[in-house]
Amino acid sequence: MNAVEGTVANWASTRRSFDALVERVQASRLSLDEADLLRDSHWALGQDARLREDVRLRLTPWGRWIRASAYLANDEIFGRLHDEPHSSLDVQDALSAVAETVGRWCVICSADPRLVIDASTVRLSARELSDQPLLETDLTGLERYTTHLPIHTLKAAAASAPAGEWGGRAQEQIIETLGWVQVTVPGRPLNRRMFVARIEGESMDDGRSGIVDGQYAVFELWPTGSRQGLNVLVRGAFSDPETGTYAIKKYVADLRDADGRHQRITLVSLNPDKARFPDIHVSVEQEDEVSIVARVVHVLAPSELARKPKPPRRPGRRDLSATQEIFEKLSDFSRRFFEGMPTAQEEDSKAAQATWTSELVCLDAESGGLHIEVGPLVGLWSFIKQLRVESHESRQQVLASNARQRPVRVPVSAAGGPWTWVPVGFEDDPDIDLSGIALSGLEADRAHVFRVDAAGVGRRIAGSTLSRGQHYRLLVPESVWQELAPSAATAVTMTDGWRLWGVELAEADLGPVLETLLQLRLDVGEGEGRLEWVLVPPVQWSTSLKGQPFPCFLSSAAPVLSISGPPVGAEGAAEVYVGGPAGTETLSLAKGENWFVRVSDLAPGRYSVALFYDRTRVAPSYAAFEVVKELPLPPRPEGQLSVGGTAVNIVPGSPVRLAIRDFGTFELSNPDECLQLQVPPGWPVRVLWREVSEDVLLTLNADEDGRVDPNAMVKALVDRSRRRPVGDVVLDLGELGRVVLPHHRRPTPENVRSTVRDMLERLGETVERLSGNYEVLLPRWFEPLCAELGYELEHVPADPDSVPGHYRVCKLYRVERQGRAIRRSPRRLLILAESVDESTQEVRAWLDEACAAHELREALLTDGLRWALHRWDSRVPLKVWNLKMVIADEADFVAFLRDAAEGV
Amino acid sequence: MRLSIVDQTAVVSEVGIEGLRESPNDVALVADRLRGEVTARGHSRRSSVIRRVVQTTAPAATLDPEVVGDVCAQLERAGDFQEAPGGVLFATPLRVVDIGGSECHIVSSMPTNWLRLEVFGDCRREGVIRRCQIRPEMEGEWRPAIAATGGVVISPETWAGFERTPKADDSWLAWLDQRLAQPEPPGTLERHGPLAWIGLVVSEGELRWRAGEKATNARLWRARGQWGYWVHAWTEGGPPSTQPFLQLRGDESARTVFAVARQSGEPARLQIQRRETNSLFTVAQWLPYSEYRFLSALASASDPSSGKGWSIPRARVGAAIEALVDRLGLVVVDSPVT
Secondary structure, eight states: OHHHHHHHHHSSSOOGGGHHHHHHHHHOSBOBOHHHHHTTTTGGGTOOOOGGGOTTEEEOTTSOEEETTOEEOHHHHHHHHHHSSOSEEEHHHHHHHHHHHHOSOEEBOTTOTTEEEETTEEEEOGGGEEEEEOOBOOOOTTTBTTTEEEEEOHHHHHTOOOGGGSTTOOHHHHSOOOEEEEBOOTTOOOOTTEEEEEOOOSTTOSSSSOOOTTOEEEEEESOOSOOTTOEEEEEEEEEETTTEEEEEEEEEEOOOOTTSOOSEEEEEOOSSOTTTSOOEEEEGGGGGGEEEEEEEEEEOOGGGBOEEEOOOOOTTBOOTTOHHHHHHHHHHHHHHHHOOOOOTTOSOHHHHHTTOOEEEEEOOGGGTSEEEEEOOOTTOOTTOOEEEEEOSSOEEEEEHHHHHHSOEEEEOOTTSOOBEEEETTOTTOTTOOOGGGOBOOOOTTSOEEEEEOTTSOEEEOSSSEEETTOEEEEEEOHHHHHTSOTTOOOOEEOTTSOEEEEEETTSSOOHHHHHHHHHTTOEEESOOOEEEEESSOOSEEEEOTTSOEEEEEETTSOOEEEEEEEEEOSTTSEEEEEEETTEEEEEEOOSEEEEEEEEESOOSEEEEEEEEESBTTSOOEEEEEEEESSOOOOOOSOEEEEETTEEEEEOTTOOEEOOOBOGGGGGGSOHHHHEEEEOSTTOEEEEEEESSSEEEEEEEEOOTTSEEOHHHHHHHHHHHHHHOSEEEEEEEOGGGOEEEEEEEOOOOHHHHHHHHHHHHHHHHHHHHHTTTOHHHHIIIIIHHHHHHTTOEEEEOOOOGGGOOSSOEEEEEEEEEEETTEEEEEEEEEEEEOSOSSOOOHHHHHHHHHHHHHTTOSEEEEESSSEEEEEETTOOSOOOEEEHHHHTTOHHHHHHHHHHHOSOO | OEEEEOOHHHHHHHTTOHHHHHOTTOHHHHHHHHHHHHHHHSEEEHHHHHHHHHHHHTTTOOOOHHHHHHHHHHHHHHTSEEEETTTEEEEOOOEEEEEETTEEEEEOSSOHHHHOGGGTEEEEEETTEEEEEEOGGGTTTHHHHHHHTTOEEEOHHHHHTTTTSOOSSHHHHHHHHHHHTSOBOTTTTOTTSOOOOEEEEEETTEEEEEOGGGGTTOOEEEEEOTTSOEEEEEESSSOTTTSOEEEEOHHHHHHHHHHHHHHTTOOOEEEEEOOSSEEEEEESSOOOHHHHHHHHHHSEESSTTTSOEEEEEHHHHHHHHHHHHHHHOOEEEEOOOO
């Protein structure tokens, strides 16, 4: 030490005026404050002096000064106070012990916030202490009942025998003690009948007494004298809701009678909630069965009780022995994962709206890459049937009924954002606000990272650090991708040019992948544990109300969890926690990096799993699962159909036929209300139109809820039934059966007149102008007009030599329902002519020949606007109907229909 | 609750899939892993199903994704899975086809051990096909029991869809002709380049696909399309590159082959080798979907790769022949037992 001091003295950076101060510092076992040292000797004299000017002194980490050559022993003393069962140490003894080890003069810095130096002792500061008492066993006889008291459980103390039976023994020999604890009871010396116990229950918590569940208090056994008004530990033949046959209560007795006895004793709970914490009434007959074991002397404040230190903090390390803390985290995870959401019936729609979510998710390239996931939109207004997601480049719709119940995904282009949601049909309603689920677009100057979850869905992460052992999907703008080195990983090019790159960071050799990630300004951090259910298949995957999937296992199966993650160097460096209805179990993982953990003897209920490493850099991993008693029911092999209020069950082997109706009327109805079909989820349903032959109108697959899109079905039916007067709609469910829905539309004269009037207004002049131009007029005029008159028109190849003028022969067919069959039969010829007026005898004869050739008795002769009916072998002058004329008069039009139409 | 670290070998034998370790290509075992995954999920994309089955079985065996994909396709064809647009596979209800002789054919996405068929009889798996031989004492009980578990018992004809699909006969051809009245213009199937059309002709008592002049009058035509799939067409005579045509689906084309043969007076042949227990059926042409389903319920594919040979128990030979002759007009040819 002298050599060091000598060296220091020779340095120029000492200050002679500090010599006295240095001597003072050198003599002190404690650090000193600069202001205290310099205030009187220098600063009061106007000298600008600082201790840093002298190298014989040095600063502690807490801003105090010690001699430069001294050893600062704070850490060692802090460690001893943690490790040894002493609430305080003598400063001199503690420093001497350290000096023996380090061979130097040792000092302690009193500014260290971890320590409190009180006269000659040092102890841990309050922030370093837990709520648990510091139990000591190795005490001198002098300390017992002087500074320390035995600590018992309340139950053990309550069960003790009365003091009179102890003889010469001390209480700790009678009552099983947990140890000794140092206490301070202000204004009271301790005595041999006192002990410390932890208060149980809330019955005495009135906000003032301090007798609060979990607090420690000093009790005095077997009190003598009046107990009136005392808080006592009492045992007896009663049953306290919290503690059973013992309790802490306030003793209240009535006035003694003439014999000096109380008639009624009440053990009062101070807590005003008497429903939960009732008083105990003891009658005079029961008095002998109740014993006052101890009285509460003093409820100990934290500072009046020697307490255990908190576990030492180790930077970068997690304390896996703090199981309570981890159990709470597991419990929090479980609560968040399984937590319910407001129900659809909830009246407070604002609360339900707060839970609505919409987010960008990324599926694999085969499944379309980027999607918007929306829902469940619990409480969405029932009158909204469809929702539309809009961006500057696209508009797509989803069924509101689906989004109300579960998450629904819509494929979108990465370059397409931002996206807004709109209620279809209520776009201008200011009370329907879906702005809360709008999404901003993806920035086009960087990669976007989606972490793939257990269901294979990529969920977007905010940070730029990826974890080893995980699976990611990256969406990279085209411009960013093109700047990467040519050796960059291969990715799928999406239709918008963005690249979708799947990255599995579980692979051993990540060299090229890491290089590409770095170019994308992404980092790979330390791995995370990966939890996967293997080998034992779940019987069901359910989805939490937040859309997160979790497996369900049968209680008879013991699921197996495959755990992989960063290597564990020693047993206990990582632990698995499984919490469920019967509590939480813990398992230490052995040295390695892959494990199989079997979870057996499971009761039905919901469970959560956590994997914690003792390294804080490895984030905890969580999973959830459920155990069920029975196999879930498979989808039922049947369908339910509701048509316009009529409901039928569709079962295999027995086709169902419903009553005839006109499906054209569905056009004006809400599809949801007029046609509902429920089948097993995903089941294919063919919608057929059957007349003479069968046409497949469309094939639909039911959605995940087994609902077949009513909009698509109704649209197909309405389209076809508007054009066809008769037909059977067949809903074919394959081997699950089929339903026949007969259609028959009988137009009224008013309908036909209205349609014909429209046609005349649109095309009347054109028909007149193009008279004779049959190729043009047939599809535009004759076919639709004949359909209105109840016919199908078919061209007939005619021998041009046999036709007397510029005529065209067609055949008019009628499709009719005959019983359950639908037949198509020829009814008349339709003769297209340039003029109807010039019906000479020669023409009438040719008309007869044409009718005979086609075995028909009538022909309609028309130039488009004028129509006349020729009957075979008749030479009565033709009655010519001019459409332009007859349309003006209802009676004339009906007369025209009588000649020209069928089925009206 | 108990947590324990287990080693791979122990856990594999406990969960009963040690068979996969020895033969990772065992179709029946792989099929049940796939069924378990699809049923538990309710619905899932095919690629995800295959990936997950490979992953979750990895501790027991290294499955080849191609093999798993192939088994998955077989399950779709067998009706155990229902495929929806986008490659999404759905779980299916339990349908039990009563194929007679106290035997039933099981169709469902439920894994075999969930069905608990051992209560009724002996269940056996042949590839993706599952059958159960009902014990005599359970004869009166198994049907209600199936219904009670949410399943349905159906006849082979209902399973095949005979009441919904037409026979391969003249009326089928007449219907095609009726549809051909509104044809598509010639050549419109060849937007991406000319196709090598071959037409169906009946020559020397055989159905043959011929090109060029040998098929000038053929009405049914087919060609490999741009992506390797068959494209089918029906015309008045001559290839659809030069003739107006009606495009047919694969199943319609298969039915038309039998109808054309029937109409020509040279019906397609059903060759049968009658044996002591199982007889062998061979039909050289691809069966239409309904008849394929019917036969697959009654018989086992003797050569799954070709799909043209069937092994059928003697007791069911009569019913199978009757149905195929009636619907496809087949002529039965007995072959000597080799």
